[in-house]
Amino acid sequence: MQSKMKESEPxxxxxxxxxxxxxxxxxxxxxxxxxxxxxxxxxxRNGCGKSTLSKIIAGHPSYNITNGGIKxxxxxxxSLEPEERAQSGIxxxxxxxxxxxxxxxxxxxxxxxxxRRKFLNKEELDTFDFEELVKEKLEIVKMDHAFLSRxxxxxxxxxxxxxxxxxxxxxxxxxxxxxDETDSGLDIDALRIVASGIKKISSAQTGIILITHYQRLxxxxxxxxxxxxxxxxxxxxxxxxxxLELEKKGYEWTDNFIKET
Amino acid sequence: xxxxxxxxxxxxxxNQTEIQKICLxxxxxxxxxxxxxxxxxxxxxxxxxNFLDYPVNEKNxxxxxxxxxxxxxxxxxxxxNNCQINLIEKNYSIQQLTQDELDKYIKSQIFCFDQNENxxxxxxxxxxxxxxxxxxxxNGSKIPPIEIFSHSSGNSLNAKTLVIFxxxxxxxxxxQVNLGKENSxxxxxxxxxxxxxxxxxxxxxxxxxxxSNLLNSLKVIQQKNSEYNLGSLHFKFDxxxxxxxIKQSDGYAKTNIKGMQVTKKDEQISTYxxxxxxxxxxxxxxxxxSLADDESHAIFEGSIIVPKIAQKTDASQLSRNLLLSNLxxxxxxxxxxxxxxxVKCKHxxxxxxxxxxxxxxxxxxxxxxxxxSKLQLSSYFQEIISFIPISKDRWDLLDxxxxxx
Ligand SMILES: Nc1ncnc2c1ncn2[C@@H]1O[C@H](COP(=O)(O)OP(=O)(O)OP(=O)(O)O)[C@@H](O)[C@H]1O
Ligand SMILES: [Mg+2]
Numbered sequence: 001m002q003s004k005m006k007e008s009e010p011x012x013x014x015x016x017x018x019x020x021x022x023x024x025x026x027x028x029x030x031x032x033x034x035x036x037x038x039x040x041x042x043x044x045r046n047g048c049g050k051s052t053l054s055k056i057i058a059g060h061p062s063y064n065i066t067n068g069g070i071k072x073x074x075x076x077x078x079s080l081e082p083e084e085r086a087q088s089g090i091x092x093x094x095x096x097x098x099x100x101x102x103x104x105x106x107x108x109x110x111x112x113x114x115x116r117r118k119f120l121n122k123e124e125l126d127t128f129d130f131e132e133l134v135k136e137k138l139e140i141v142k143m144d145h146a147f148l149s150r151x152x153x154x155x156x157x158x159x160x161x162x163x164x165x166x167x168x169x170x171x172x173x174x175x176x177x178x179x180d181e182t183d184s185g186l187d188i189d190a191l192r193i194v195a196s197g198i199k200k201i202s203s204a205q206t207g208i209i210l211i212t213h214y215q216r217l218x219x220x221x222x223x224x225x226x227x228x229x230x231x232x233x234x235x236x237x238x239x240x241x242x243x244l245e246l247e248k249k250g251y252e253w254t255d256n257f258i259k260e261t
Numbered sequence: 262x263x264x265x266x267x268x269x270x271x272x273x274x275x276n277q278t279e280i281q282k283i284c285l286x287x288x289x290x291x292x293x294x295x296x297x298x299x300x301x302x303x304x305x306x307x308x309x310x311n312f313l314d315y316p317v318n319e320k321n322x323x324x325x326x327x328x329x330x331x332x333x334x335x336x337x338x339x340x341x342n343n344c345q346i347n348l349i350e351k352n353y354s355i356q357q358l359t360q361d362e363l364d365k366y367i368k369s370q371i372f373c374f375d376q377n378e379n380x381x382x383x384x385x386x387x388x389x390x391x392x393x394x395x396x397x398x399x400n401g402s403k404i405p406p407i408e409i410f411s412h413s414s415g416n417s418l419n420a421k422t423l424v425i426f427x428x429x430x431x432x433x434x435x436x437q438v439n440l441g442k443e444n445s446x447x448x449x450x451x452x453x454x455x456x457x458x459x460x461x462x463x464x465x466x467x468x469x470x471x472x473s474n475l476l477n478s479l480k481v482i483q484q485k486n487s488e489y490n491l492g493s494l495h496f497k498f499d500x501x502x503x504x505x506x507i508k509q510s511d512g513y514a515k516t517n518i519k520g521m522q523v524t525k526k527d528e529q530i531s532t533y534x535x536x537x538x539x540x541x542x543x544x545x546x547x548x549x550x551s552l553a554d555d556e557s558h559a560i561f562e563g564s565i566i567v568p569k570i571a572q573k574t575d576a577s578q579l580s581r582n583l584l585l586s587n588l589x590x591x592x593x594x595x596x597x598x599x600x601x602x603x604v605k606c607k608h609x610x611x612x613x614x615x616x617x618x619x620x621x622x623x624x625x626x627x628x629x630x631x632x633x634s635k636l637q638l639s640s641y642f643q644e645i646i647s648f649i650p651i652s653k654d655r656w657d658l659l660d661x662x663x664x665x666x
Contacts, residue, residue, distance in 0.1 A: 058625045059624075059625070061621070082621060082625050083625075086624070086625055094622065097622070098618050098619055098621075100622065100637070102637060102644075103636055103637050107636060111632060112626035115628055119627070172626070172627070
């Protein structure tokens with residue numbers, strides 16, 4: 001099974017990626033390849049660069065790539081705008097979803113869904129048809145319809161914001177989803193709902209990167225690979241047992257690997 | 262300031278009515294507002310004098326509404342177009358005020374005019390001839406929605422006046438549309454008297470063409486248990502002022518206001534509101550939005566007056582502003598004057614701009630930069646537009662705003 005997956009074209013290839021912001025280096029040579037059907041977990045201490053990696057993959061304009069690059073479906077995307085990356089199927093679930101006062105959540109979801117559909121040569125949806133689609137997707141994350149009439153994330157609780165992220169993932173049907181601490185701040189039931197939602201949305205054709213601090217999410221969604229990041233680098237990669245070992249031994253244990261690399 | 266020179270030498274108007282005579286007299290003694298007064302200090306002087314640089318238009322050329330046709334159930338009136346109305350139906354009546362009723366009412370208003378606060382009114386009543394004054398009394402229930410148009414014609418200064426009495430217990434939806442033609446000035450003065458238990462959903466939509474100007478003054482008196490809802494939108498004027506004065510004469514009344522002004526290029530549009538609570542248990546919820554682009558200037562000043570007699574007043578006023586360019590300017594100043602002690606008054610002003618995090622979030626969902634700002638703008642507009650009666654079904658106001666160059 002593993003070897004078969006390897007034969008397929010990778011969805012995402014991060015190659016020796018270094019990046020900085022305001023001349024401050026944050027990523028220092030990250031490499032990571034995701035094939036269809038794979039689930040990767042990235043763990044690591046606070047501040048080691050996990051969110052930065054995810055934002056750079058999504059095209060955040062504040063960071064400069066100083067070395068290496070990112071390929072999506074075989075094409076270098078270093079110079080693509082964030083919206084182009086999103087339209088072509090890269091999804092970032094934010095660690096801290098942004099509140100946009102005054103912008104209706106429903107319209108926001110509709111415009112973004114249509115942007116992706118346009119790219120896929122699918123028909124764009126009017127308000128009426130979109131309501132039908134969104135109703136179906138709300139079910140996946142067990143969200144109430146009332147959230148649609150509010151402003152984007154405004155006044156949403158931490159958990160509600162995270163569900164709204166997964167709702168967006170469900171609508172956009174990405175090729176690859178990077179979920180940055182989607183599990184943080186979720187209660188036990190919500191974690192299950194979100195985890196089963198992620199499983200429903202993903203398929204043998206899609207890839208997932210879970211950034212997390214907790215084993216709990218990985219119990220629900222078993223990763224094929226676990227990577228440990230430290231100071232802007234991936235210092236160790238293993239299978240799902242690596243996460244369990246980390247849980248027991250803490251990050252001090254992995255500090256030794258820095259010397260190894 | 263052609264018109265002011267003519268007023269000074271009493272050559273402005275032929276066949277003056279009694280009201281015009283009184284007002285012209287007043288104007289002659291002090292022809293201009295004090296530029297240092299609160300109401301006028303931010304007014305762009307050259308734009309203001311442009312407003313006054315046209316000859317008075319006393320004829321009314323034929324007016325073709327560039328607007329959606331009325332549905333059968335809507336009443337449409339154009340001030341100045343010989344509009345005679347005398348509708349007496351089973352449930353309601355809409356009738357013209359008699360000359361006596363009109364004169365008596367207007368005179369009682371002139372009596373308490375203030376030089377700066379009522380300067381626009383004084384100018385209007387000086388220039389507005391009998392044909393351009395429409396007075397109505399409305400009574401009854403199940404009244405069809407009413408649209409009233411005011412318009413200026415090119416290369417002239419036009420004054421139009423509207424006086425409406427809503428009699429006890431009646432409930433009306435009324436959309437007022439003010440249109441500025443290219444190179445013209447429009448002075449619109451509107452009086453509403455809401456008698457006990459009456460309710461008015463009032464929409465004001467004003468927009469112009471190139472180099473058009475507007476002085477729009479709205480005076481509302483609310484008696485007990487009346488409800489006044491105002492949704493207003495002003496855009497595309499080189500220079501426009503919207504002056505609102507609302508008085509809850511005996512308290513126990515409700516006022517809701519959602520207003521918005523949009524400025525581009527080097528336009529200046531300002532809104533001045535004065536809400537007076539002259540009795541207890543009054544309610545006000547007001548939001549004013551300004552949106553300024555290019556090198557334009559938007560101004561909002563709102564004052565709320567709560568004297569001792571107005572105990573248990575519950576008033577809130579919010580000013581929200583969106584600056585779309587570094588060269589644009591928004592001045593906003595909510596003012597509270599509270600003497601009563603048992604009142605709840607909130608006011609606040611926020612100035613916001615599309616920030617980087619919000620933009621990245623939208624872009625990371627496939628939304629392009631222009632779409633992102635359109636999305637934010639349309640939501641920003643929508644709150645106000647949805648409050649304007651009648652318009653929402655048939656008028657593409659949102660389209661007009663978003664696609665206006
Ligand atoms: N725009 C920026 N300006 C300055 N420093 C930044 C910027 N973005 C990230 N950093 C710094 O880069 C480092 C990595 O940040 P990042 O958010 O990627 O960490 P993280 O691994 O996601 O941490 P956590 O587990 O706490 O979410 C931090 O020290 C952070 O302060
Ligand atoms: Mg992070």
